[in-house]
Amino acid sequence: MGRLVVDGVCKIFDEPRGGPPVVAVDGVSFTLENGEFCAILGHSGCGKTTLLNMVAGFEAPTMGSLSVDGAPIRGPGWERSIIFQDYALFPWLSVVGNIGFGLDMKRTAPDDRDRAVRHHIELVGLGGFEHHFPHQLSGGMRQRVAIARALSVSPRVLLMDEPFAALDDQNRRSMQDELVRIWQCEPKTVLLVTHSLDEAILLADHIIVMTRRPGRIKRRITVDLPRPRDEDDPGYIALRKTLRALIREDAAT
Amino acid sequence: MTVEATCQDLTPRRLAPSRRPRCPSLRGYALLAAALALWEVLSRFILPLSNPQVAILMPAPSVVVVTAGHLIASGELPGHLLASLKREAGAFLFALAAVPLGIAMGYWRAVHEQLYPLLEVLRPIPPLAWIPLSILWFGLGDTQNQFIIFLGMVFPILINTIAAVHHVDPTLIRAARSLGAGERAVLSRVVLPAALPQIVTGIRVGLGVGWMALVAAELVGASDGLGFLINDARSLLRTDIIVVGMLTIGLAGLVLDVGVRRLAVRLLPWSAALAR
Incomplete structure (x- = not known):
């Protein structure tokens, strides 16, 4: 299960130095059905x-409301685990410790915990690195740990904040393919935030393009291309063109 | 995913080459040896020529070594060292209360707001300035001595703990929360371990400052300990004992610091701050 409903959400920040309040998000509404992969695309600051x-x-x-499977969102929780751009791994915990952290928080029975940790280590291809610490791993491997950690708690919605922005091109591409593979193994509702057109097209079923200041939904586009997606596919190229035009328009204003 | 990319990605990043400080070569000790030789010649041959009374004030290194041998053999030096270390350890146990206090101050703004002004007023007072009042409060003796040492230790530990908590990466706390961690788990399983390396730094500084305060406290109100030893030797004009005592104080301080550092590196191998 994992139906995310965002309904008429506004976020206004008060300027600390007495300036006019900033409208960061203005009247955003959308629904993600269970198992949908949605990318939110926009410039920084949108x-x-x-x-x-x-x-x-x-x-x-x-203003507005957010809910998952009908339950309003009132604070952070495992049903919406998150993958951060800078991994946010606990440096004092090994790969096993990091992946098991959320399970400990959920008070999972030791046997189930070990089984889940092992399963997710296999899923992200980290076999043999169970007892390494984050500082002993490459950027791509750290992000694999972060993915496994976020998935291990069986979230209803998986959130990703520019997850591959810190990786070099080649690693990013391979991690994006990995993510699609993992997601196909274990379908989840995913909300991905990115500024990369290619990342959005490669990964998502739906792309929500946002405008800048105030942040509004400009368009919601459904991606019908079969996976794995090919950058040379005419459909891909056409979609990329459309998205670029939408983003450019916004930058000009 | 290409095969190369997979392999590349799965190769663990090579561990940084161990940065143990290389054993300084003998060449590094050349000036030290020359200075010792000069000192030896000066106090053995030059000074007695001009004034034998003055020569006593500057015992030769060889004399110091012999005296050190006697003091160790008789058990006098180890006894005083042990007495001082006991005081240091006793005060340290109390000073460790600064860790939970610092975490509370670093984590909860309200606690910080209330306690920080108090801290700012007390902190600049040197521990030694507390000696007269502490003698009136506790009388001469171990408690008074330990109180002075405690004051030397507590502020570096407290300040570093507060700063350590302030510097905990907020993303780590968010990550923990989104994995289902409650307030208590965030404090004990994220904030504390994340702050630990800098807390250790605070403990190292605190032990050092405490060690200095200890010697001063013993000069005034103790009947054993290294501070007592050198002050007692002064009244007997045994400058050789004074020098032995001073060197022991320095050496013990160094060993203490290196020991804590080694221990921390072993216990917190993941900490980049300690691996420096």
């Missing part, structure tokens, strides 16, 4: 991260 933070429960909306 409020997409603010939106994600509200879904994660780190911030409360000024």
Whole structure:
């Protein structure tokens, strides 16, 4: 299960130095059905991260409501685990410790915990690195740990905040393919925030393009291309063109 | 995914080459040896020529070594060292209360708001300035001595703990929360371990400052300990014992610091701050 409903959400930040309040997110509404992979695409400063933070429960909306499977979001919780750009792994825990953290928080029985940890280590291809610490791993491997950690708690919605922005091109591409593979193994509702057109097209079923200041939904596009997606496919190229035009328009204004 | 990419990605990043400080070569000790030789010649041959009374004030290194041998053999030096270390350890146990206090101050703004002004007023007072009052409060003796040492330790530990908590990466806390961690789990399983390396730094500084305060406290109100030893030797004009005592104080302080650092590196191998 994992139906995310965002309904009429606004977020207004008060300027600390007495300036006019900033409208970061303005009247955003959308619904993600169970198992849908949705990318929110926009320039930096379009409020997409603010939106994600509200879904994660780190911030409360000024207006509007958010809910998962009908239960309103009131704060962070395992049913909306998140993958961060800078991995946010606990440096004092091994790969096993990091992946098991959320399971410990859920008070999973030791046997089930070990089984789940082992399963997710296999899923992300980290066999043999169970007892390594994050500082002993490459960027791509750290992100694999982060993915496994977020999936291990069986979230209803998986959130990703520019998850591959810190990786070099080649690693990013291979991690994106990996993510699609993992997602196909274990379908989940996914909300991905990105500024990369290619990342959005490669990964998502739906792309929500946002405008800048105030952050509004400009268009919601459904991606019908079969997976794995090919950058040379005419459909891909056409979609990329459309998205670029939408983003450019916004930058010009 | 290409095969190369997979392989590349699955190769663990090579562990940084161990950065143990290389054993300084003998060449590094050349000046030290020359200075010792000069000192030896000066106090054995030059000074007695001009004034034998003055020569006593500057015992030769060889004399110091012999005296150290006697003091160790008689058990006098180890006894005083042990007495001092006991005081240091006793005060340290109390000073460790600064860790939970610092975590509370670093984590909860309200606690910080209330306690920080108090801290700012007390902190600049040197521990030694507390000696007169502490003698009136506790009388001469171990408690008074330990109180002075405690004051030397507590502020570096407290300040570093507060700063350590402030510097905990907020994303780590968010990550923990989104994995279902409640407030208590965030504090004990994220904030504390994340702050630990800098808390250890605070403990190292605290032990050092405490060690200095200890010697001063013993100069005034103790009947054993290294501070007592050197002050007692002064009244007997045994400058050789004074020098032995001073060197022991320095050496013990160094060993203490290196020991804590080694222990921390072993217990917190993941900490980049300690691996420096």
